[in-house]
Amino acid sequence: MSDDKTGEPPAGPGRRAVLCGAGLLGVAGAVAACGGGPREVEPSADLKGREVAKVADVPVGGGTVVPEHKVVVTQPTAGTFKVFDARCTHAGCPVDRIRRDAIYCPCHGSEFRIADGTVAKGPASRALLEYPAQVKGDGVVVV
Numbered sequence: 314m315s316d317d318k319t320g321e322p323p324a325g326p327g328r329r330a331v332l333c334g335a336g337l338l339g340v341a342g343a344v345a346a347c348g349g350g351p352r353e354v355e356p357s358a359d360l361k362g363r364e365v366a367k368v369a370d371v372p373v374g375g376g377t378v379v380p381e382h383k384v385v386v387t388q389p390t391a392g393t394f395k396v397f398d399a400r401c402t403h404a405g406c407p408v409d410r411i412r413r414d415a416i417y418c419p420c421h422g423s424e425f426r427i428a429d430g431t432v433a434k435g436p437a438s439r440a441l442l443e444y445p446a447q448v449k450g451d452g453v454v455v456v
Contacts, residue, residue: 421437
């Protein structure tokens, strides 16, 4: 594209560059808005209504990884149960244990708080997905 009748390119960025830059700013803003806070999601059909752990198997101040359901169930305080997706938000590796009040990923060392799934130690930068749960009888059920 030339400027007027000189055949020279226009001074400064062209319309295409400006539009592309504006689009990239929008994407960056959307990514920044996806911070590391708690993220509750609708459970998949195969988890909804399913008992994922027995209350007795989830220690107060800790939790348990349930590989067959790909979840982590925690009890940060007596009677409060949380259910999180067991995939690390950094690279998708399965978390494998609770260590020092945190959910631990063995692949790169990320840790997540048992109370809300937020990042306690990177490289992960986003919280674990949390599924709504409640106690029914002696079990923890995803609702």
